[in-house]
Amino acid sequence: MNLLQQRMQDELQNKSLFEQAKTNAYSYMNGIRKMDTFPSKPNLENMAYFEEPLPKQTCNAIELIEKLHEFGSPATIAQTGGRYFGFINGGAIPVSLGVKWLTDVWDQCGGLYLTSPINSKLESICEDWLKSIFNLPPATVAGFVSGTSMANLCGLAAARFHLLQKMGWDINEKGLGGAPAIRIIAHEQAHASIKKTLALLGYGKKNIEWVASDDQGRCMLEKLPPLDASCLVLLQAGNANTGSFDNFDAICDLANKVGAWVHIDGAFGLWAAASTSLSYLTKGMQKASSWAVDGHKTLNTPYDSGVILCKYPKxxxxxxxxxxEYILYSEQRDPLLYTPELSKRARAIELWATMKYLGSDGIDTMITTFHERAKQLEYGLTKLGLEIVNEVVFNQVLVATKKEKNTKELINYIQNSRECWLGGSTWNGKTVIRISICSWMTTEKDIEHTLLLFEKGMEHVIT
Ligand SMILES: Cc1ncc(COP(=O)(O)O)c(C=O)c1O
Incomplete structure (x- = not known):
């Protein structure tokens, strides 16, 4: 054993570096509610501590962790604190973090049954549970990927394979050059990740038949071109600004009549299907061919949790x-069959833990509560005289003041308070404040606190 090995063996044995990490993590958790939602300037500047050439020699592990906590923790976003309303970032429920800690120690390579039987088993369970939550066709399979961007890539690649095969073209053999054309039908409000995915798959913006969307960002049924068997139709459960949902029922019926493929990007919105009072929003979504959804947004798993669900396993x-030759497949589920990665984190275990802990009732309650908090905010903001720009159907609230300039100033005022964080966007040409309610931590009190900030901010900026 060399000296380095000896040193690391000792660290593993005496556990003090893990104790240090635990102490720092607990201190972070305990302070999260009082923490700045976005780091202050001095805390951002303190990240300069990390700037150094690659050290030549090993260092003390405990000191490394202490310094990461000292300079790193204050430079984080208070994502798990209950008043972070930016970018549809979810929180993480406690059991999912605990399970992540344990499984990090396992350090499983989740690609094959042979490299992690437990990951393979829990992926199968997650697949079954997701199919039951979303009421998907029995043939549906799931792949566990890093997020919805990757899930969209998988879904669209599957669609391309399927549609081309039906036209007598094996893309794996012949590639894209000279392939029959696939008609891609997307609406103007398709998410950036869909556009990115299409580019990765070799389709440019000009290869897409863009369909107009309405004032809420929903695909306009009457503007849909006639569909045929070469069509890939891209729909959305949850517009990233307004939270609106496409008309899956009607569009899937049209698509299925001619054998077109419908893919639904449901990063955060697909979970509406798990809420008794909100499932009407996703009516008919089961008739699509593939679905992309995140665990790390609405379901509040830790990051690195997306799922592709596909009705056509082949x-x-x-x-x-x-x-x-070296890939040794088994008789059991081999996860790499369903994802682009070979080696991958056993990420489905946190998803399993989250679903197991919450159960279908808990998932229903959590998602319904996001909507209730969004409505509470809508009500309070309206009372303050602000304009709510979207129909608050799910967890998204878009707000504007009468003057564009004031809206921008209000965003700055609230962001600078560091007591809550929300972002800016534009909707139908108007500057808006964009609020996403997506964390299990957010309570009525957090919304009241946020409304007070709005009130103070309006006094400050609206003259
Ligand atoms: C509608 C929609 N699709 C896709 C994505 C991308 O998901 P991810 O960031 O998990 O890759 C998002 C992210 O916000 C989204 O809102």
């Missing part, structure tokens, strides 16, 4: 094909 597996 299309998904073929599109993500993996071959190599």
């Amino acid at each position: 299309a998904l597996i073929s599109a993500l094909q993996a071959t190599g």
